[in-house]
Amino acid sequence: MKTILVTGATDGIGRETAKELAEKGHRIIIHGRSENKAWKVKEELNKINSEVEHKIAIADLESQQQVLDLSTQLKEEEDKIDVLINNAGIYQNQLEFSEDKIEKTIAVNYHSHFVLTLLLLPLLEKSDDPRIINFSSMVHAHNLDTDKIWDPINFNGSQAYSDSKLAMILFTFKLDRIVNGITVNCLHPGVINTKLLRQGWGAGGSSVEKGAVTPVYLALSDEVKGESGGYFVNKNKKKPTEAAFKQELQDQLWNKSIEMIKYQEILNKIPDQFLN
Numbered sequence: 250m251k252t253i254l255v256t257g258a259t260d261g262i263g264r265e266t267a268k269e270l271a272e273k274g275h276r277i278i279i280h281g282r283s284e285n286k287a288w289k290v291k292e293e294l295n296k297i298n299s300e301v302e303h304k305i306a307i308a309d310l311e312s313q314q315q316v317l318d319l320s321t322q323l324k325e326e327e328d329k330i331d332v333l334i335n336n337a338g339i340y341q342n343q344l345e346f347s348e349d350k351i352e353k354t355i356a357v358n359y360h361s362h363f364v365l366t367l368l369l370l371p372l373l374e375k376s377d378d379p380r381i382i383n384f385s386s387m388v389h390a391h392n393l394d395t396d397k398i399w400d401p402i403n404f405n406g407s408q409a410y411s412d413s414k415l416a417m418i419l420f421t422f423k424l425d426r427i428v429n430g431i432t433v434n435c436l437h438p439g440v441i442n443t444k445l446l447r448q449g450w451g452a453g454g455s456s457v458e459k460g461a462v463t464p465v466y467l468a469l470s471d472e473v474k475g476e477s478g479g480y481f482v483n484k485n486k487k488k489p490t491e492a493a494f495k496q497e498l499q500d501q502l503w504n505k506s507i508e509m510i511k512y513q514e515i516l517n518k519i520p521d522q523f524l525n
């Protein structure tokens with residue numbers, strides 16, 4: 250039985266992924282920002298498999314402080330995390346800022362996951378088959394201005410979303426280069442009928458069951474055991490945009506992402522090798 254943390258497990262693809270992983274006998278840490286919604290998912294998972302004690306973990310990803318508190322809680326309470334699925338996401342129609350003064354799409358979809366992942370590496374390292382899975386999208390951008398994404402001058406919701414999704418690929422590829430013993434992959438789940446899709450593009454899309462296929466595969470399949478640094482669509486490795494492979498761009502984003510960490514306490518908890 251694996252312990253699997255799914256961010257944004259209270260709705261859409263994350264919720265369905267959590268359900269399917271629970272169905273296969275695994276223990277889920279249900280992350281959400283709404284305690285109410287997280288409890289409802291826990292009840293659903295209990296019905297699927299009552300023998301496993303699933304857990305709720307609350308943090309608003311618009312707050313670095315809450316990400317820090319979440320990681321501290323998990324380090325106190327858990328022996329290990331086998332799989333971290335960085336799924337939570339939003340689509341913003343207007344320019345708004347997180348508690349830490351970062352444009353919200355970038356804060357929630359990318360930067361909070363960057364911080365959470367680095368803080369949870371010690372727990373992942375305790376697994377015998379640790380896996381990190383980052384949600385990107387086929388609409389990821391083709392380039393990134395790593396200075397401007399945090400506070401864009403001419404905000405455009407679609408651009409911010411695409412930027413956040415290229416950031417997730419650049420993060421995946423760089424982390425893969427510098428981490429040892431943990432696999433890290435990213436994915437596009439398909440065009441899936443969720444509230445995020447409706448917010449950004451209107452009604453349509455496939456079922457959440459289809460959306461859960463690739464994350465469940467990357468979390469559990471022996472076919473991808475030891476496989477790292479990939480971008481997957483429909484269980485197959487695909488080539489993302491050329492910019493994703495530029496190590497200089499990966500490094501620029503990484504360095505700027507470290508700079509955008511507001512609390513010294515977070516920086517103190519990140520191993521030195523990841524700080525420069």
Ligand SMILES: NC(=O)c1ccc[n+]([C@@H]2O[C@H](COP(=O)([O-])OP(=O)(O)OC[C@H]3O[C@@H](n4cnc5c(N)ncnc54)[C@H](OP(=O)(O)O)[C@@H]3O)[C@@H](O)[C@H]2O)c1
Pocket residue numbers: 256257258259260261262263281282283286308309310311335336337338339357358384385386387437438439440441442443444445446454
């Ligand atoms: N749907 C698609 O067609 C599609 C395509 C490509 C990629 N994706 C990616 O798939 C992932 C899942 O999206 P979805 O389509 O399943 O959307 P969704 O149904 O809207 O679910 C998003 C999840 O993220 C959570 N979340 C949002 N803001 C948060 C915050 N500030 N703090 C903590 N949690 C937060 C939501 O919590 P609440 O339940 O409280 O709202 C929900 O659990 C996203 O990364 C998205 O970019 C989706």
